[in-house]
Amino acid sequence: TGQDGLNVFARSLGSAKPIAGAELTLVARNNEVLGTATSDADGHAVFNPGLTRGDGGMVPAVLMAKQGDNDFVFLDMGRAGFDLSDRGVTGRAAPGALDVYAWTERGIYRAGEDVHVAALARDGAAKAVENLPLTFVFSRPDGVESRRIVSDGASAGGHAVDLPLEPNAMRGTWSVSIYTDPKQPAVASHMFLVEDFVPDRIEFDMKADKQEIAQ
Template sequence: APSARFTGDSFVLPAGARRGIPVVTVNMNAAKMTLYRIGDRSLAQLLSGYQFLHQLDGYDISTISDQMGEPVWSGTLDIANDLNKEVTTSFPVDEAIPQRKPGVYVLTAQPVDDKSDDYGSRATQWFVVSDIGLSTYTGQDGLNVFARSLGSAKPIPGAELTLLARNNEILGTATTDAEGHAVFNPGLTRGENGMVPAVLMAKQGDNDFVFLDMGKAGFDLSDRGVEGRASPGALDVYAWTERGIYRAGEDVHVAALARDGAAKAVENLPLTFIFT
């Protein structure tokens, strides 16, 4: 039977080369292709649902078309068919969207005159076209963002960053410096319910756009046995006694050092010792 599929779930296409998305078909002379765009203001709604990076059925596609995005291109892709063999054909992204806008694109493929019902999944490829690579690190000073070129790995200065909450509120904006670095206030990452950070968007000019899903778990090395000691916060206290075992009635000689986040001494800080 005629069928179509895409080759993977990787969704970032390079911005510096001629772009094409491979479509793998069997027993099809042409494929019906439809391209949708979901704007940057709908990303929080998209990532909070179940559709992102999944294969979509007719109902999901109608939801995206009617509520979150819009169809931007539709047509057929000619295929050099080979009976009962898989044939890979490149879909020319540059010709379909010569002028890109910020957002996520969804490309679907199905046989021409497909008679299957709308509840079946269609071949779906999610993608963005960008040269911006984002890395984030959370620390006591807030959310640190680094933007680098995917093509050259060099820092990207002047990239416009926007942190969106789950309810689509803008939590904060920033611009990367000459080192491609920007910092968001730590309070912006401590929201609850609808104010939890959901999406970090980066934009450079009118064409280059990418985003980072802030709802996913960060990379954690603690399961590798190298978690280290817990981060102390703004103050760190180290206390010790001159020995470990005491008899009733003996004096306990205890000392303590108080340091701030830069490991500098903190003066005139009241300390409370609790002996159990």
């Protein structure tokens, strides 16, 4: 499933060759037929993207494929072909027409430091989205908004903002949410820690072959 709709590829189990002329039917949870399609010479068929965005009983549930009177198979649209839930496999949610990826150069900061946040804006084809203002909303660990910064962006769809932390900044997990419209859901978010910590240190002894190495 993508922005262009539900793409289906029909192939033979015996030869793995494309199956042309397969009759495909997309059925909703309430058993209503959402749409039909026929595979082309490459075994490919596309269902309109609007058919996959239904709610409640209109959510796609089963995809059925039929060829002639003997071949019939169905695909359960409600679960993945392979159950990898016990493998800790999650990943990012599939992006929409706009994909914004945000990060900080570190995962933890001390009070009084500056938090540097960067973001990249891309469209569905992974091309840079330029001249798109983004609003960065920083929230404290208690959920209270700390600061709101608007970025007009730079070249290649890049954005960079800085949040100066107060010396008495609240310790805990902070978050930054990014919006194209603050009245709409966030298009990206990222979390970072503010804690009292000492960076890792390495102690070692050095010996030189010469008493003087510079003059």
